[in-house]
Amino acid sequence: MHKSADVVEILKAKGIRVSLQKLEIAKHILGIKRHFSAEEIFKEVNADFPRVSRATVFNVLNLFAEHGLLNTLRARSDVLLYDSNIDEHDHVVDAKSGAIYDVMLPEKERESFLKAIWAKNPHIPRNVAASVVVHV
Numbered sequence: 437m438h439k440s441a442d443v444v445e446i447l448k449a450k451g452i453r454v455s456l457q458k459l460e461i462a463k464h465i466l467g468i469k470r471h472f473s474a475e476e477i478f479k480e481v482n483a484d485f486p487r488v489s490r491a492t493v494f495n496v497l498n499l500f501a502e503h504g505l506l507n508t509l510r511a512r513s514d515v516l517l518y519d520s521n522i523d524e525h526d527h528v529v530d531a532k533s534g535a536i537y538d539v540m541l542p543e544k545e546r547e548s549f550l551k552a553i554w555a556k557n558p559h560i561p562r563n564v565a566a567s568v569v570v571h572v
């Protein structure tokens with residue numbers, strides 16, 4: 437978890453007006469590389485600050501995403517996940533555990549890697565935008 441002072445600087449640098457609720461949410465996600473759903477953050481934030489509504493969590497996460505502090509991805513069924521690793525990367529999803537791993541695939545190897553994965557898993561979409569989600 438981040439210190440409040442660091443988080444305030446991160447938000448200010450993006451021109452986001454700082455509020456207590458935004459700070460509480462940001463401390464759980466910014467500067468830490470993790471993948472999470474809004475529901476997970478809602479539960480975590482309210483474990484020690486029980487005044488942040490689901491709607492606020494959704495709005496703040498979307499605001500952070502709009503300002504480039506988070507990316508979004510769909511890796512588990514229909515649940516929208518947020519990704520606080522904003523460097524360009526791909527994802528590998530463990531089909532058994534649901535764990536999501538960040539991977540960096542060089543452009544050349546990426547293509548052959550994906551072809552092999554698609555050959556085995558034809559249901560995986562070919563045109564996932566920013567990051568490729570691969571199930572293993």
Ligand SMILES: [Zn+2]
Pocket residue numbers: 471519521525526527537538
């Ligand atoms: Zn990621």
